[in-house]
Amino acid sequence: MIVNENPVAARPAPASNRGIWGWMRQKLFSSPANTVLTVVTGWLLYIGLTPVISWSFIEADWFGSDRSACDGGACWVFITARIEQFIYGFYPEDLRWRVDLVFLQTGLLLLWLMPQSMPGKKWGVIYALSIFPISSFFLLSGGLGLEMVDTHKWGGLMLTLVLALVGIVAALPFGVLLALGRRSEMPVIRFFCTTFIEVWRGVPLITVLFMASVMLPLFVPEEVVFDKLVRALIGIVMFQSAYMAEVVRGGLQAIPRGQYEAAAAMGLGYWKMMRLVILPQALKMVIPGIVNTFIALFKDTSLVLIIGLFDLLAIVQAGLADPKWLGFAIEGYVFAGFVFWFFCFSMSRYSQSLEKRLNTGHKA
Amino acid sequence: MMTSVNNAEMAGSDSAMIELRKLNKWYGDFHVLRDIDLTVRKGERIVICGPSGSGKSTMIRCINRLEEHQQGDIIINGREMTNDLKDIEQVRMEVGMVFQHFNLFPHLTVLENCTLAPIWVRKQPRKEAEAIAMQYLERVRIPDQADKYPGQLSGGQQQRVAIARSLCMNPQVMLFDEPTSALDPEMIKEVLDVMVELANEGMTMLCVTHEMGFAKTVADRVIFMDEGQIVEENEPESFFNNPQSERTKLFLSQILQH
Amino acid sequence: MQEKHTMPAPARHYFWNDPDKRALVFQIIVTVAILGLAFVVVENTLSNLEKRGITTGFDFLSQESGFGIIQSLVEYDETHSFGKTFIVGLLNTILVSVLGIILATVVGFLVGVGRLSNNWLVARVCGAYVEIFRNIPLLLQILFWYFAVLRTLPSPRQSLDLYDTFFLNIRGLYIPAPIFQEGAIWIGVALLLAIASVWVIKRWAEQRQLASGKTFPVFYTAAVIVIGLPLLAWFMTGQPVHWEVPALKGFNFRGGYAVIPELCALLIALTLYTASYIAENVRSGIEAVNKGQTEAAFALGLPKSRTMQLVIIPQAMRVIIPPLASQYMNLIKNSSLATAVGYPDLVAVFAGTTLNQTGQAVEIILITMSVYLLMSLLVSLLMNMFNKKMALAER
């Protein structure tokens, strides 16, 4: 028999296992093969990144009015000199405050709706889905006493955001209806919805945009004229609602049968049951999925370049062809790429954190 | 009082199956195992218990190198555990392990689960490996499930397959890490029966469990661990009826309440 | 909580209150509405087309196209028909898709496994790769590679070269091409022979394992035979295949294969973009395999490589393959962005040039969409079959 009444005090780990050296030994040099891998990767990173950093920061030129301000390194002057155009497109300069107002509302709404605990989120959502779109519409296009601005003057980041936001907001209700239809017990409804969803998901967005830009005008009587932006939006919304439907369907499927049965047992009809019991739960569950489709849509908006709209990418691309600024393709694409990356990366981080929150919520 | 220590010394180190000497392990800065000394002789059956987080799993996982230790020695069947891959492979062939959550391979049938290691590690002909596997499946009383997939079995059946799978490698020692704690009460008995049988056949066993009935019937020694160290070690009779340390008493009173 | 359950008064049986009949009526209404809409659309389209003097029907497919295409896998020039144009575009789409799928799979698996490496630096670099490439629009990446990289390369005279066999310049990538002479057929025969013998050896090795338990290094033997036998045939028949290395003649390179820069840019961008998604699939597939599986395999004495081969990969593949298939489908659909840099894929030559020349938007876009739809259907069909086959048996 052994009795050990005196507890052994905890000792610090041996030095080789502790601190920065212990960490490096375990994570970088744990075996000869690992050491080789670390050294080779580090060396490649070094020879790859040093010229990039020196080009884009150290030797770069930032401000000026024309290309003479640049000597060696990246010429960010190309960006800074045109930044207004990249943001507002061809929107009249004296009216840009209207665009700023829309940006401001968007920013405030994000601050209101994104954090976990914010007061009055419900009102935020209501504002975002009613006043915000209406006020933005009039601010951007004019009317109600504001000077009209034709949509072909819209462009740059502003147009990108308009396409993405309208696309996602309009696709949501269609997506919900399509998802309900696909799960409906009525075979005809199920057939139409499934076909609609699968067709749009099966074809590339660019063919949808082609269709919207060349076929749509044929579908309607000659007198009806859509402007180019509206045609692109119709294409995007149809396409997007198919993807949205699949996301929502995922949420509907994840709701346990018991919920449906309980709601039915309470005597709720189909629409009441969906509206009061099923959809609130399902939609909450699929918020990360919705954010992910939004990211995809945000990237996809760049395709409107091909049908001749001037979103951020297209306007940068057009700037590259300016005879006064030839030869700054890398700077242009890096800038546009960074803007897109910044939006998409932050949104994907947000969706990941939401997913984590939801997951732990389930376990608790 | 000194019997068990004396026995170990008298038996000499050649009959020691497992020897842990001043074993220390850290997770980062957390000192999980502190100066563990333990000798397990051939054919000995040892039950390890202790509160959650006391390092029981960590200790037995060090024995077959699922965890790496930082200080002290582990000697299995006369072979010291080092970083040498050959040693580790050899030790793992001699030491079988059964996990709390069975860890059967879900993409293989029960029979394939049992023959995988004999074929690829022991290089047995498939026919022979299958014949041996069937013998062990019969011993754990589920030969009729051989062609099913693990997902089609109950928890108790799965754990018995896991035991058979380990036995197919013909190990010298079996380690059990809470083999019954993920099972429903009615399945616990069928697994314990198999383990008792195994113990009676003279298998060297190291078993982390809180099944006190099992400890009383088969264990040669019961080890109580707390805060990464062995606090008390005794024959089951005296361990349960006459615990010495305050911490042991507290622990026993807690589990007996249930 | 107390609730009073008051029974509702038995409702009178209105026709409208019978759910079955209600559903029937609703479905009829929806069908009629959709058919009506379709009718109006067709009516409008026909009258619009007539007013613009655009013919309808598929006769244009046999008309002479009148334009050339910079890359064609089959014989084609401006005298061929629009139907042939369609074939050329389709083949070009298939070419870039197949190459892209192969490359993206290789890169994606490497990066995905790299993200799980226990080497911190490698894991981080792979993670950065994924986060960078999947968060930038593919179109931007295509334009970048084409306009910012490949279009700024030097002229053929100042080509970048690798060992004087591979050349890269503004006109594209030039790589050596094999020239087959008489007797080269034997190399093919040798290859077939090698494959057949590998099959036999595999069978034999299995038999031997069954009987004696001895394993045989099938993989290495197979590698030696498949490479060695054709090589032997090549020497024995007097080296009937040699490589034609591209060489500068005048202003451009002659000989070898020329890969046009449009294809290069598209391929690089598609590969890097899709690989970042595949890497994520691979990572989550491997992570989805419970850690206990590795531990159980280790505890049984299986070495690391065998654990990977026999336990981890078979389980991870079930998780990886379905999203992998949809990534392949995305790559095929995304290859249609070719039109932005002028790579002559199906959308560029058919829904682009052909549409502009004939004006028959409806037919052309419907044909184009159907092609992609068919490919999607095919992929999901294969996927369903795979899922059925691989579904784990559960209680």
Ligand SMILES: Nc1ncnc2c1ncn2[C@@H]1O[C@H](COP(=O)(O)OP(=O)(O)OP(=O)(O)O)[C@@H](O)[C@H]1O
């Ligand atoms: N991989 C790890 N990294 C860091 N800490 C760990 C790790 N594994 C275990 N620990 C910690 O080590 C301690 C001992 O863990 P161990 O699993 O050995 O306890 P145990 O006695 O088996 O408990 P239980 O009865 O709950 O299984 C615990 O405090 C645990 O939190």
Ligand SMILES: [Mg+2]
């Ligand atoms: Mg444990």
